[in-house]
Amino acid sequence: MLRYIIKKLLLMIPALLGLTIIVFLILHLSPGSPVDLIAGPNASPEVRENIEKKLGLDQSLHAQYFTFIKNILTGDLGTSILQNRSVAEIISERIRITFELGIYALIFSFVISIPIGVIAAIKRNTMADYVSMTGALIGLSLPTFLFGLLLLYIFGYKLGWLPLSGYGTYQHLILPTLTVGLTDAAITARMVRSSMLEQIRQDYIRTAKSKGLREEKILFKHALKNAMIPIITLFGMRLGLIFGGSVIIETVFSIPGIGKLMVDSIFSRDYPIVQGSILVLATLVLIGNLISDILYAAVDPRIKY
Amino acid sequence: MYVVGRFERGIHMAEKKAILKVNNLKVYFPINESILSRRAKHVKAIDDIDLYIANGETLGLVGESGCGKSTTGRAILGLLKEAEGEVIFDGNNVLKMKNKQLKGLRKEMQLVFQDPFASLNPRMKIGDVLEEVLVVHKMKNKEKRKSRVKDLIQLVGLNEQHLNRYPHEFSGGQRQRIVIARALAMNPKFIVCDEIVSALDVSIQSQIINLLEDLQKKLNLTYLFIGHDLSIIRHISDRIAVMYLGKIVEIADKNDLFERPKHPYTKALLSAVLVPDPEQNNEDVIIEGETPNPINPPQGCRFHTRCKFATEKCKVDIPSKRKVAHNHFVHCHYDLNL
């Protein structure tokens, strides 16, 4: 088991390296030098040179990359161009919000998608199945930002139950959690259903039936237990995807999390922050995948390490 | 260790007319168990075999599944990059050929596959399947191609109307006829038939065998006929080679082999065929145990783990090729009275 986790951890390294290369190139491919942004259009050549040196831009590209990696490893993500504070500090202020929202949304998603998926599978080809799967397909076809705006309009404006945007109280969290949770549940419920169906079709379920066990007992004790294996492993992966999608949801609801920070920084061209937040969010996604893998190994006795 | 064998081959008449000679053929497939432990492990699919096939004859190749029969056929055709040794066809070593030469060789040597349901592209009409071979081998004139395709389909006992159909519209036997027609397209001299009837119904097997025999007479073909059904092999072959775990254990004219087998494994194979006489007791030749793993084959004679005649010598020394009669060779240390 430990060996398996270590192997999975080692396999993350190339992905992380690839990520750092892409993130590193953002700064170097982006139109306009950061020097212009800091120094302003009328700066003297000496001032510009100083800034260039300070940012390390006078070195060769690969030397800059190695410095970049070295800094990341020591927790230094650079300094914000506009705020003149360390990127790590700014991100750490924001990440808690994103994290909190992600966890709530994921829990909400699982709480509703698992029963729906299971019921749809058991009552296959009945009204309940059709209704829930049509709902799931609609949820799948509705972009998150659109669904968020819809909820915002209905509950925030028409009904006036909840605040329109911002962050602070638990009321602020309800709509974003609903938005992300429901769209995510649409995908998860479909997976739960097919996983459950696969189990119901298995031989051992038929054996249990022929032994005369009661149907519900069979389904809940045997089928559900095995159907849960692939579903539990989804947990980490979905969490990762939710973090990735925080960019959109935080923009819709003006939540000051890391996703909104990133989008704002793209427009203000504060590239160190863009780099840092992409790096952090993507690492969270990779960790989510890792959790999925480990859960899978822990839950499924058949997997070999 | 093959000094004796080579010497004897030198004086053999049939060999002078050999269309194909195989010397010291080896095929070792590498296996990497994991990236971390890169020990050089191999499956010795074929381990040092020699044979020849005379012009116009049919050599049968029998053995249990997994013994290397099919691998031998593919190695002879130059399809395996792992093959080492010599496969001399028309004076050239097939295993040393470059792409261009190999393409020329394809006109001369062909292969008919085991599974007629998998060996035809499901999305091509039969006429296109046959014509494509002619296009690839630069028969530029379209009229000529069309008429050659018609000849081919008739040659295998089908007719022109079949050319416009897709493979799934045919039965297994019909498909095998089509595969044979495709192999014949460029007028090859030599054809490897790899278990070509084992996927077919018994009543159809004999039709395909008869077709092969007719074609052999008509077109002066030479066959390497790979199979495990001894009655079919005996029917179609002139000589038979018996393989066990990547090695040829015995090779002889068919009647000689059936009547006077010299290797205990050959004897076991023959007695596994249903015997019409219930009185005849052949219990004592049934082999025991499982076929050893070719990754780690037994030392010495590969058959010693299952041979009831095995001695200490068999566990250590690899038996070399020994002539026991005219055209009859065996790889066994002892002259057993089987």
Next chain:
Amino acid sequence: MKENYLIQQDNKLEPEHSSYESSKQLELFKEFLSNKTAIFGAAIMFITIITAIFAPVIAPYPYDYIDLPKMLTPPNNEHIFGTDDLGRDIFSRVVYGTRISLVVGFGVVALSLLIGLVLGVIAGYFGGRIDSIIMGITDIFGSLPVILLAIAIIAALGPNLINLIIAMALVSWSRYTRLIRAEFLSLREQEFIEATRVLGMSSFRTIFKHMLPNAMAPIIVLTTMEFPVAIISEASLSFLGLGAQPPTPSWGSIISGGRMYIVEAPWIIFFPGLLLAILVLAFNLFGDSLRDFLDPRLK
């Protein structure tokens, strides 16, 4: 199936007119055509394509025609979808928006399919070392979060539609590569592919005439399923301001522009949003049916 063939006598070489397999295929295809959801999906897709082609004829106003006195007009006879904060006709903008959704969707799918085809074919056909290298890179791209990676690339290249297509293709190709490689790996083991070698055919002919046509079904299914993903991504990125730039009437950017007026002019968001959802739903319905018909394994 096989048994069925073996029973019949081989020596009757009469044409077998009613082949079991082909009639089964026909049946399946008829079933597919009578499938209501598939028809609904196909109809919406068709209407969208027609709208995109004839946008200048259908739209009553130019998409960038500013009419300030009429700003934020609710839907009426003159402006059936209302107007936005600059008095532009939402209906006209939405009609032109179909072009962007379809072009971006098509561009992303085509470009990522192209990359996936080249890499997947090389990896699956040749195998060995080149396969491990390609799949190593593919796995890295496959494990990184799509939207973040796209944003990173757009941040580097600058926000516009062309860069959006490039970014989306760069993050989507890994799925095509995996699928095509897997198809080729299993095809390579088939005897009719080995036969192409025995018959002296070139790798080029084997790949394009024998392997690709037999790998088309799952590729078509995947492509259909990826199309709505690309459309959603375009809308989402344009919504964030990272795709189409004003005054280009992408549905995502229309919605983005209408956000501030969600209270006083909800129609700015409502109509493009509704159409976006319907179009994506149509693609998903069509894709689901096509998958069940062509390639049940992907289910």
